[in-house]
Amino acid sequence: MSYTAILFLLDSSVRLAVPLLLAGLAGLYSERAGVVDIGLEGKMLGAAFAAAAAAAVTGSAWIGLLAAIGVSTAMSMIHALASINMRGNQIISGVALNFLALGTTIVLGDAWFKRGGITPTLSLDQRFGPIELPFVAEAANVPIIGELYVQLISGHNILVYVAFLAVPVTAWVLFKTRFGLRLRACGENPTALDTAGISVYFLRYKALVVTGVLCGLAGAYLSIGQGANFTDNMTAGRGFIALAALIFAKWRPWGLLNTCLLFGFLASLQIRLQGLELPGIGQVPVQAIQALPYILTVVLLAGLVGRAIPPKAIGQPYIKER
């Protein structure tokens, strides 16, 4: 395998990792605050549709992005209402939101655009195009590192850079700010937080707004960044892989980055190995690689290799004593 081919593989890993990373970070805020989020998939899907539909109608990727964030945050607020105020089952609420997005995007897409649930294809200026970082022309002449810079680091759309920037920001927010401390306390021991005079409800709402925004970015990336339109069920389980990545990373931002890159790499490897004969092994069953993230998560959750311990108060509605 040549150096260029390796770079190409890595480049596609990065592209495939970005939606996982954004959705995983979204889940991180929610789950660290003690609210389970099975609904990442649905929020992403709703956002992807909103982004593509709004961008197709207005011709502006930025309005598309706003629509994506709006829809995703609204869905997150439904989840908040059910799981914080009504003290409902957070898992059920998440499941419901996933189906809500699945059905609504097809029904509305079909009714609005009359293409069987697919939105019109966007031209390059209607979506987030690749950004060329400075000095690309100069770097192209430098061997190895220059090629790496040009192929791998430059030339992504803005949401990719936002996603990678969101990792250190999240790490800083989570471990170095007052909000982060309270957020973690909220997921571990909400009663203590309440005793300190901080509203658990309000904090969880704030966390779920962040979740909504990040899922909005993830969805927009799929339909108006990486892709050029919305197709039905285009998230195709990425929300669940993001959830798996979050667990695999033990709810930590840097770990999440590594896990998402690993899962992205597996996905791009799987595309590459399709139909390829390997000496000695024969044809590699792509399905085995497809299933690998899920199998790894099950193995980790079972504590066979390492242990993933979720935030203590996760999934429990908080009931304030009066």
Next chain:
Amino acid sequence: MSARTELPRWVTLALMPALNVALAFVIGGLVVLAIGESPLEAIQILMFGAFGYGEGWGFTLHFATNFVFTGLAVALAYQAGLFNIGVEGQAYVAGLALVAGLAVDQIHWSVVLITTTLVAMALGAIWAAIPGYLQAKRGSHIVITTIMFNFIAAAFMSYMLTQVFSRPGANSETETLDAIGRLPLLREFMPFFGRSPVNITIFLAIAALIGVYYLIWHTKLGFKIRVLGQNPNAARYAGISAVSIIIITMALSGALAGMVAVNEAVGVQKRLIIGYVGGYGFVGIAVAFMGRSHPVGVLLAALLFGALFQGGQELNFEMPSVSSDLVVIIQALVILFTGAMSEMFRPALERLFIRAKPPPEKAVAPAPPANQPKSSGEQGSGQ
């Protein structure tokens, strides 16, 4: 302050779920309105498509058969406090029972029925028991594990159907069952059902409803399942082994899920196709919550969703601008309202019923009707 205002039984058991479901339909109607069609006309077409003629009835009952199995699977696990989201995957893996059916399809359909039923139930049970074991023994959350198992099932079955059991010349489906081995369709005795696919598996669904009812409320195992579901601590003090109950319940739940293979793959499609389950497992979640995890409720909810699936297709035919995926929206709203927001109407109902009825003589909790309703609704589930 801790006691919740008592509502009559019929209100909590029937009225509240009915209101929740009604709200889901109202919102579904608003979606139809937003598309620019008449919701009333839509519901008319839907009802006629589902119940207006024999063939419609046949399709409705056929879909309902699938939903009885998946609904019971979710409901049974839920009785033990387990949320089995993996019904879809369990039903999918159970589809391999068709391969066993192919081996005996030259003999008689009854042999095919018995063979595929046993194999499907066993495969579903195994696929569900593994997450059960991991939950019981290793403490990994059953919801996450069953979700992962759905995806693993999808990859595994796609491998099986493309590489191992695919029919020569075709990718991603098996051979078709021989005519001798095909399950009888009801229309063979009752022409009323037109060209609909409802088949004798429907009787197994009825048996499953009765069987689950008997199991849960009339056997020792059922008692243990309910105790574990309602109070795991009490179960531990009563000497009930959570480990074995969880594994057994999940296995039974998976076995019920596996029956979809008999009805759908063996009974109707007569061969195994990639992705044959098509979301029936997930509908089971809505059916179980709407039916409050009780067989009678599951039956009613399964009929409703059967009608929605059949009527929805008719609706799409008559009103092309309304996609049949409208059903998915209603399914989602039913799950949301009856599952996650089931107490939504309680405060209002409590206010209504307290106003209608003066404070009872044997008051359990001090209930001054003037300011009680609001606070009691808010902190009802407190202690």
